[in-house]
Amino acid sequence: MATNSLKKRKRSRITGTMINPTHFDKSQIKFILAVLPLAILMLLPIVYIACHAFKPYSELYAYPPKFFVKRPTLDNYISLFRLTSQAGVPLSRYLFNSLIQAAGVILISLFFGSLAAYSFVFCQYKGKKLLLSLNQLAIMFIPVAVAVPRYLVMSKLGLINNYASLIVPLVAIPVGVFLMKQFMDQIPKELVDASKVDGANKWQIYWNIVIPLIKPALCTVAILAFQSAWNNTEAANLYVNDESLKTLSYYFATMSLGSSSIAAQGMSAAATLIMFLPNLIFFLIVQDQVMNTMAYSGMK
Amino acid sequence: MINDKAVTKPKKKKQFKSDFLFALPYGVVFFVFVILLIFISIALSFTYYDTINVPRWVGFDNYVTLFTRDSEFMQYALPNTLKYGLIVGPCGYLLSFFMAWLLAQVTKPVRTALAVILYSPSLTSGVMMAVVWKVLFSGDSRGYLNALLINWGLISAPIQFLQTPGWIFGIMIFVGLWSSMSVGFLAMLSGILNINKELYEAAYIDGMKSKWQEIFYITIPSMKPQMLFGAVTAITGTFNASGMATTLSGSTPSPQYAGWLITDHMNDYGFGRYEMGYASAISVVLLLIVMLFYFVAKTLFTEKEQ
Numbered sequence: 004m005a006t007n008s009l010k011k012r013k014r015s016r017i018t019g020t021m022i023n024p025t026h027f028d029k030s031q032i033k034f035i036l037a038v039l040p041l042a043i044l045m046l047l048p049i050v051y052i053a054c055h056a057f058k059p060y061s062e063l064y065a066y067p068p069k070f071f072v073k074r075p076t077l078d079n080y081i082s083l084f085r086l087t088s089q090a091g092v093p094l095s096r097y098l099f100n101s102l103i104q105a106a107g108v109i110l111i112s113l114f115f116g117s118l119a120a121y122s123f124v125f126c127q128y129k130g131k132k133l134l135l136s137l138n139q140l141a142i143m144f145i146p147v148a149v150a151v152p153r154y155l156v157m158s159k160l161g162l163i164n165n166y167a168s169l170i171v172p173l174v175a176i177p178v179g180v181f182l183m184k185q186f187m188d189q190i191p192k193e194l195v196d197a198s199k200v201d202g203a204n205k206w207q208i209y210w211n212i213v214i215p216l217i218k219p220a221l222c223t224v225a226i227l228a229f230q231s232a233w234n235n236t237e238a239a240n241l242y243v244n245d246e247s248l249k250t251l252s253y254y255f256a257t258m259s260l261g262s263s264s265i266a267a268q269g270m271s272a273a274a275t276l277i278m279f280l281p282n283l284i285f286f287l288i289v290q291d292q293v294m295n296t297m298a299y300s301g302m303k
Numbered sequence: 304m305i306n307d308k309a310v311t312k313p314k315k316k317k318q319f320k321s322d323f324l325f326a327l328p329y330g331v332v333f334f335v336f337v338i339l340l341i342f343i344s345i346a347l348s349f350t351y352y353d354t355i356n357v358p359r360w361v362g363f364d365n366y367v368t369l370f371t372r373d374s375e376f377m378q379y380a381l382p383n384t385l386k387y388g389l390i391v392g393p394c395g396y397l398l399s400f401f402m403a404w405l406l407a408q409v410t411k412p413v414r415t416a417l418a419v420i421l422y423s424p425s426l427t428s429g430v431m432m433a434v435v436w437k438v439l440f441s442g443d444s445r446g447y448l449n450a451l452l453i454n455w456g457l458i459s460a461p462i463q464f465l466q467t468p469g470w471i472f473g474i475m476i477f478v479g480l481w482s483s484m485s486v487g488f489l490a491m492l493s494g495i496l497n498i499n500k501e502l503y504e505a506a507y508i509d510g511m512k513s514k515w516q517e518i519f520y521i522t523i524p525s526m527k528p529q530m531l532f533g534a535v536t537a538i539t540g541t542f543n544a545s546g547m548a549t550t551l552s553g554s555t556p557s558p559q560y561a562g563w564l565i566t567d568h569m570n571d572y573g574f575g576r577y578e579m580g581y582a583s584a585i586s587v588v589l590l591l592i593v594m595l596f597y598f599v600a601k602t603l604f605t606e607k608e609q
Contacts, residue, residue, distance in 0.1 A: 022407050022503075023496045034405045035413060041402065042420045045481060048435050049423060051447075055438070067450045119329035126322035134330060141337050143535045143597045145543045147566050148586045151573040152343035155354075156335065175332045178486075178536075205322070227486070234428035241574075256430040265445075271434040275427070282426035290419065297486070297493035301528020302535065303605065 052279070055272035056080075063269045079269040086270065087254070092246050094254075100169065101233065101251040107170035108232040109225050112179060116224060117217070120183035121209050125195060135184075139302070141177035150237065157242050168242035169250065173232055179224035185299040186220035187213060219292035226285050226293065233281060252278060341590065347583035354577050365584035376585070379560035380568040383472070384589070387564060388541050388596065390476055395483025396537040400530070402484065403492035404522065418492060425485035425540075432478070433550035440464035440474055440551075465551050468561030475547045475562045487536030494529030495522060527604045534600035542593050545570065565589045 024031065050070075055063075057075035087094040122128070123135050146153075153172060162168040190213065198208055214221070239253035255274040286293070323330075348365055350358035369376055402421055406414045439447045442463040449461035464470040502521050511517060523530060548562030549555045556563055556571070565585060573582030 022498065022500065024408065024410055027410050027413075031409045031413075034408045035417075038402060038405050038417050038421075041398075042417050045424050045484075046420050048432070048439070048481070049427070051439070052435055055435075066445060067454060068445055068447055070447070115329040115332060119326045119333075122322060122325035126325055128323035128326070130323070131326070134326060134333075137338065138333065141333070143539050143593060144337055144341075145539050145589075145593055147543050147545050148569070148589045148593070149340040149344050150570065151579050151582045151586065152340045152347065153336065154573075155343065155579070156340065171332070172336055175329070175336045177333070177337065180329060205325070209325070230426065234431075236428075236430060252428065252431075256428075268434065268438055271431075275431040275434055278431050279427050283423055286422070286426060287419065290415065293486075293489060294493050297490040297529075298497050300486075300490040300532045301494065301526070302531040303528055 049279070052272050052275050055269060056276045058269055058272075060266060060269070063265050079273040082266070083270045083273050086258070092249070094251075096247055097249060097251040097254045100166075100239075100248060103166055104169040104173075104235070104238070104250055105229050105232040107166065108173045109228045111170065111174045112176050112228045113221055113224055115174065116176060116180045117183050117214065117221065118209070120180050120187055121213055123180075123184045124187040124190075125208070125213070126205065138177050138180055142181055142302075144177060150241075154241050163242055164245050164248065166248070169238045169248070170232075172238055172242070173228070173235060176224065176228060176231070179227055181302075182223055182296055182300060183217060183220045185301070186217045186296055189299060190216055219295040220299075222289040222292035223296040226289055229285055230282055234278070344583045344586050344590070347580050348587045350580040352579040352583075354579055358580065361580070365581050368581070369584055369588070375556075375560055375563070376565075376568055379563040380565045380585075381588075383560075383563055384542070384565040384592065386472075387475065387479065387544070387562075388538075388592070391479035391483060391544075392537050392541045392596065395480050395541070396487070396534060398480065399484050399488035399533060399537070400491050403488055403495055404518065406492055407495040414492075418489070421484045422488060424482040425488075427482065429478075429482070429544065429547065430550060432482075433547075436474060436478060436551060437465065437553075440470075442466060465553070466558050468557075468559045471548055471551055471557060471561040474551060475544075478547065479541065479544060483537065483540060485536055485540055487533035487540075490529050490536070491526065491533045494526035498522065498525045531600060531604035534604060535597065538593060538596045538600065542566075542589065542596075565592075 021030070054070065054072040056079055057077070058072045059074055059076045059078055062069060062073060084094055087097070119134075119138075123131065157163065157168060157172060162171055194212065195208055198212055203211065234252055235250075236253045236256045239248070239250040240257075243249060255271075255278060258271070258274065347358060349360060349362060351361050351364075352358040406418055406421075409417075441447075441449065442461055442465055444450055444453060444461045446461065446464070448464065449458075452458045453461065462470065464474060498521070502525060503517060506517070506521050511520060543566075545564060545566030548557035548564070549567065552558055552561070555575075556567070565588065569582050569585040569589065572578045572585065
């Protein structure tokens with residue numbers, strides 16, 4: 004009996020009860036130490052951009068090159084702004100276009116996607132199963148592969164040279180619909196039935212009951228949509244000719260391609276940081292919701 | 304009550320019809336920008352189309368040319384893509400799983416901080432980060448890696464990282480792995496955290512002895528759905544890569560077609576030479592490769608009915 008309980012204690016020290024611990028314990032140090040080297044390695048390029056973006060010319064030219072910045076300045080940002088004002092279109096215009104693109108993609112993909120997810124979970128209609136399984140399969144669709152027909156369809160639809168051409172091709176996010184559907188599966192059917200009895204119609208159930216309950220999933224899809232729009236260069240590159248409709252990501256991408264001098268490196272680093280930070284900040288704000296949503300991401 | 308039902312019945316039937324309207328907006332966008340595009344790709348792949356004249360039916364000519372006469376495709380694009388996919392896909396995936404497993408065993412604040420660090424590379428855009436890689440791996444002595452290696456006395460002359468085919472491909476794989484911990488990683492982390500702890504306890508009472516047994520008999524089987532989701536995001540993330548080699552080397556095509564992927568080949572024919580039919584055939588081949596990877600992952604991680 005005594006040996007049994009001793010064994011049990013020994014077991015519980017090495018078992019999965021250590022998954023998701025609530026308190027810090029010495030035994031966790033080895034796991035942290037195992038992750039830390041890789042985490043540092045992965046962080047280095049990002050720290051490097053952050054440092055490089057604030058280096059004055061003298062440090063950019065320094066030999067041997069220094070990793071960290073000693074006297075941070077905003078010189079790179081100032082020359083970046085000056086460069087764009089020379090080009091005729093101010094940086095703020097590109098930024099504005101990017102924000103319109105991101106906001107459009109987020110709002111439309113959330114609205115259309117959540118409606119479709121709602122119909123998958125709470126409605127009955129012909130072709131539902133087919134659409135659901137096609138959407139499931141399309142999660143592994145890679146947009147790069149169909150750049151050619153996308154370009155042809157965009158020009159046939161007349162979606163060239165306007166804000167719609169920046170937004171529409173990015174609106175279908177199969178993985179987003181999938182995540183929202185999975186999250187809605189967790190909503191107790193009784194809740195929906197009860198409000199049906201109370202006289203709510205399908206639209207009211209969607210708007211008043213389902214939408215407030217799936218906020219974590221909405222946040223997750225919002226950040227996925229934001230990332231795909233914010234980093235996208237294809238739309239501004241192929242579907243828009245008007246310089247005043249180009250986006251920040253496109254401008255920075257083409258700008259960095261053309262330059263190789265060391266002064267341009269500082270500007271490119273500044274641009275990269277400008278592109279990266281919104282992604283990071285957005286993720287930090289919603290990361291709890293994202294983890295919550297990912298709990299239901301399982302595919303069968 | 305009975306009366307109520309009798310009244311609502313015909314109304315219900317009407318609702319039945321209108322229900323699909325909820326799916327309609329997404330359905331239309333999804334159909335046009337996913338399904339239709341795939342069908343157009345397949346259809347165009349059997350034609351010659353230069354975007355000006357009407358597509359001309361050529362049968363399997365594009366595919367025959369692709370596999371028999373296009374030496375850049377057979378020698379570089381196809382093997383590079385397969386090699387890249389087979390290395391970055393599974394390695395990035397295993398790395399994601401292993402890191403998720405390690406992180407699941409520490410407290411929440413530490414876990415969140417480390418998870419954000421591991422996830423943040425996937426937030427960067429490939430094109431923008433090319434600047435960083437170019438400076439880190441620059442071929443003159445000013446490049447960080449070269450300066451470091453010279454400083455340590457490991458090499459005497461700088462290595463032309465960005466002009467040497469082997470190095471270009473190596474850097475691509477490094478960059479691919481660097482940014483491989485995306486939503487799939489978060490999904491797996493969340494999956495591990497949500498496994499019922501009693502399963503582990505029961506297994507230890509039944510005689511399970513080690514952490515390894517724990518991983519293979521409890522952790523992975525309990526989170527197969529998340530594992531499949533992780534695998535799918537790993538596949539899409541890997542094959543969505545394009546233009547890395549040309550941005551790194553600064554020339555199109557890259558030196559000796561190093562790191563030249565199917566996507567690069569496709570963009571070259573589609574938007575460089577306006578041979579849309581041929582480019583479509585290339586994209587169909589790519590889609591088939593992605594499907595193949597998907598079905599392998601699916602057979603590995605789907606619950607078998609027993």
